[in-house]
């Protein structure tokens with residue numbers, strides 16, 4: 001079976017094509033809306049998605065070397081995300097499904113990150129650390145749902161790094177530049193370490209580090225080094241506690257921030273000390289993409305799940321733990 005998956009929760013419009021036989025990625029094309037002014041205006045991102053739909057679809061079909069008629073199932077990101085952006089993906093998915101007379105399935109975006117992590121790592125029942133621009137969650141399966149064992153109480157880790165980057169004036173996205181600068185830092189500057197139970201918060205650290213930048217007393221390298229050491233230690237600590245509490249033996253990291261070698265290194269060390277397996281999702285499948293939506297669509301379809309068109313409304317505020325994960329039973 002061939003599944004076409006559509007991703008449009010925020011600034012990325014992506015189409016992935018997956019062959020259910022071995023979850024082979026036949027295509028994973030995307031276009032990302034960017035802006036120099038910082039935050040994204042949902043309406044502008046939605047206009048971008050409309051504009052790029054046809055081109056991305058054609059590119060995906062070409063990469064996959066298939067015709068549209070060869071597609072057996074349409075999957076799309078149903079939520080959570082920006083309503084105006086989600087709506088474009090949903091309309092595109094309905095149009096394709098109705099035109100091709102093929103089944104359609106709505107997928108939870110965060111769960112798609114988890115499932116694609118399981119597929120790429122081969123792990124059966126991991127704790128997933130999902131670290132992207134807007135999201136920072138520790139997820140694991142318990143009693144039939146992906147439960148959120150820890151999450152940010154304010155901003156996502158990626159947005160935190162990008163906001164810090166704006167204070168430093170190093171451009172967007174700041175994560176990779178902070179990583180590079182941090183590798184040259186040596187002196188650890190004390191920052192708030194804000195873990196509350198299994199949850200974490202970043203806005204207080206941002207305020208503190210802004211003050212340090214403005215004082216002009218510290219090098220950019222040392223500031224980046226100290227920020228990384230602090231926030232990544234928080235994420236590693238909470239992930240370690242999740243493994244211990246719920247007795248899991250595998251850890252997967254995914255999302256755009258999974259590209260960070262420092263964070264991956266800290267997690268890897270923690271996992272090897274606990275005799276737990278560790279895997280990082282490769283970047284094209286870790287950042288927002290259509291392939292992960294198609295992979296999850298296949299899992300759901302195989303479990304007998306189907307959506308009527310009337311059930312394909314977007315769900316901008318859907319939480320990860322609202323979805324019954326019947327395909328894992």
Ligand code: ATP
Pocket residue numbers: 009010011012131132133134135156157158159161162173174175176179255256257258259260261286287288
């Ligand atoms: P979401 O998945 O929550 O909708 P998004 O689409 O903004 O969010 P991604 O594309 O998964 O998120 O990730 C983007 C984030 O990843 C940016 O904040 C960027 O700074 C960060 N990032 C990318 N590379 C690195 C890196 N090497 N180190 C740290 N952060 C990084």
Ligand code: FE2
Pocket residue numbers: 109113132135287288
């Ligand atoms: Fe995402």
